[in-house]
Amino acid sequence: MAKTSPGQFVKQVRQEVAKVTWPSRKETSISTMMVFVMVVIAAVFFLLVDQVFAWIVKLLFGLGG
Incomplete structure (x- = not known):
């Protein structure tokens, strides 16, 4: 290569x-x-998914109050 x-x-x-x-x-x-709008939508989506998973874990394992 030159x-x-x-x-x-x-x-x-x-x-x-x-x-x-x-x-x-x-x-x-x-x-x-x-x-910015897509970031907010993604943040809300992942917050909701995280809350659902946390609720399922609490339900299954009886953790938390």
Whole structure:
């Protein structure tokens, strides 16, 4: 594999970055909000599943009060 000089590397990186289609501010904010909503939904789901499992363990083993 041929070695690339640091200057050539930087030039190639700039060429590749110029090809990127960057999201708009609106697209970024919508995606961010979607991530936060999904995190909250997942947290509530796992909280409920954990509570159900805890209830089943208490029922089966008579642990807790």
